Amino acid sequence: MQAVTFQAPGEVALEERPEPELIERDDAIVRVEATGVCGSDLHIYHGRVSMEQGFTLGHEFVGTVVAAGDGVTLPGAGLLPYLARDTHGGDVAPPGRDVAAVAERARLTGEPQVVAETGEPGRQEARSVVAAPLRLEGRLLGVLCLESRVSHGGFTADDALLLDALTTPVAAALETARAAAHELAATAARRRQDLAEGLRAAFDAFAAATSPRQVLRELVAGAGHVLPADRAWLVPPDGGEPPRPVTGAGGHGAPAAVALDIPTSWSWLAVPLRAGRESLGVLVVCSPTPDAYREAEIGLAAALVAQAVTAYENAALRQGRSQGRGQSRGQLRDQGRDQGRDQGRPNGR
Numbered sequence: 001m002q003a004v005t006f007q008a009p010g011e012v013a014l015e016e017r018p019e020p021e022l023i024e025r026d027d028a029i030v031r032v033e034a035t036g037v038c039g040s041d042l043h044i045y046h047g048r049v050s051m052e053q054g055f056t057l058g059h060e061f062v063g064t065v066v067a068a069g070d071g072v073t074l075p076g077a078g079l080l081p082y083l084a085r086d087t088h089g090g091d092v093a094p095p096g097r098d099v100a101a102v103a104e105r106a107r108l109t110g111e112p113q114v115v116a117e118t119g120e121p122g123r124q125e126a127r128s129v130v131a132a133p134l135r136l137e138g139r140l141l142g143v144l145c146l147e148s149r150v151s152h153g154g155f156t157a158d159d160a161l162l163l164d165a166l167t168t169p170v171a172a173a174l175e176t177a178r179a180a181a182h183e184l185a186a187t188a189a190r191r192r193q194d195l196a197e198g199l200r201a202a203f204d205a206f207a208a209a210t211s212p213r214q215v216l217r218e219l220v221a222g223a224g225h226v227l228p229a230d231r232a233w234l235v236p237p238d239g240g241e242p243p244r245p246v247t248g249a250g251g252h253g254a255p256a257a258v259a260l261d262i263p264t265s266w267s268w269l270a271v272p273l274r275a276g277r278e279s280l281g282v283l284v285v286c287s288p289t290p291d292a293y294r295e296a297e298i299g300l301a302a303a304l305v306a307q308a309v310t311a312y313e314n315a316a317l318r319q320g321r322s323q324g325r326g327q328s329r330g331q332l333r334d335q336g337r338d339q340g341r342d343q344g345r346p347n348g349r
Contacts, residue, residue, distance in 0.1 A: 006055040009047030017056070022138060025069040029139075035061035067139040099129050103143040106131040110140075112160040128154025132164040136171040144170060195300075198226040202304060206311035215315050219273075219283060219308040227269070227301055228292045229285035233258050235270075237279040245271045245302055247293045255282050262286050269293040271301045275309050275316075 003017045020029050035058040043049040044057070084092045106113045112132040131145040144167055148154055202222030209215040216234055224232040235255045247269050251259035254268050262268050266286045273280035283305055287293070293301075 003056045004058055005053075006044055006051050006057055007053055010045065012045065012057065015054070022067055022069050027069045028065055029067040030061075030063040031066045032061045032063040034063075099145060099147055102129045103131045103145045106133050106143050106145075107140065110135070112164040114155050114157055114160040116154040130155040130160050130163055132160065132167050134167050134171040134174065136168075136175050141171050141174055195226065198222070199300075199304070202226055203307055206308050209311060209315055211319060212312045212315045215308055215312045216280065219304070222308075223283055223285050223301065223304060226304060227285050227297060228287045228289060230266075230287055231261070232283070232285045233261075234273075235282040235284055237281045241272045241274075241279050241282050242270055243272065245269060245298050247298070249290070255284055258284050263288070265290070267292045269298065269301055271298075271305045273305055273309055273312075275313050280309070280312065 038060045044051045114130045116128040128148045134141040205218040235257045250264040251262045268286040271283045
């Protein structure tokens with residue numbers, strides 16, 4: 001796992017830390033969902049409070065209790081039905097109180113449990129329940145519980161031992177799936193962070209551009225970094241620009257200037273650029289990923305283009321003012337030369 005650690009006043013680092021383990025009966029392990037900065041963290045960061053190097057910051061957090069010692073009683077402690085299926089894989093109603101009681105007994109004792117009960121009087125139906133705790137490296141993940149209603153016989157002690165043996169690979173599979181889900185969430189978070197940094201860099205490049213032409217060049221470069229795109233073009237206006245963003249596959253329907261350059265299996269996105277009534281062309285990006293441009297990507301491209309158009313108009317305005325000042329200075333110089341010639345010309349009288 002990772003943690004933000006104090007290194008020196010004004011300096012922190014993201015470092016690897018070992019996964020926590022239950023040691024005492026009153027220990028609990030909490031999976032952190034969100035954490036914030038406390039005033040005491042700021043005192044440490046600014047050097048007002050002395051702290052050893054490597055100290056973990058961020059003690060104000062919220063999360064989910066994933067494991068607890070035997071001496072810990074949590075609010076609402078106990079088992080909650082998470083998933084219930086029949087032998088055909090269909091959803092079934094949550095278990096009744098008697099089945100839940102067997103599962104709770106397996107949780108509390110840490111041992112497999114088996115109970116066989118006779119059905120209603122006059123009916124040849126035996127109802128049997130077997131349950132075994134799901135544990136992995138000493139942590140309780142849940143309880144695996146089976147219920148059977150058959151006409152003859154039910155679960156036995158041997159079945160309970162067999163179910164107990166199956167819980168180890170089941171628990172390992174659950175933990176693997178959970179770790180994969182966390183990795184996907186972390187990857188998505190990194191993607192959002194990279195996206196925000198890419199947008200900020202593109203917007204900064206637009207604002208720093210000294211000419212409208214440079215803004216358009218920065219737009220093509222930024223689109224290639226921010227959007228899922230292996231190729232990007234700015235197609236000059238030709239009167240056939242789409243009124244709104246459009247997507248497609250292969251070259252079919254793409255602007256004619258680049259249609260032949262888009263491989264057949266690639267997806268593409270075209271976004272028109274308009275400054276007032278003036279068309280600046282069409283931004284076209286394409287990706288080898290099928291259906292790469294959905295609502296989120298289209299919205300992102302539209303935001304990127306809108307910011308670029310604003311920067312384009314500002315750069316054009318600055319350029320126009322600069323050219324106007326240059327023309328004014330040139331006229332003043334010409335007038336000065338004319339006045340000098342007039343003063344040096346002999347009187348015609």
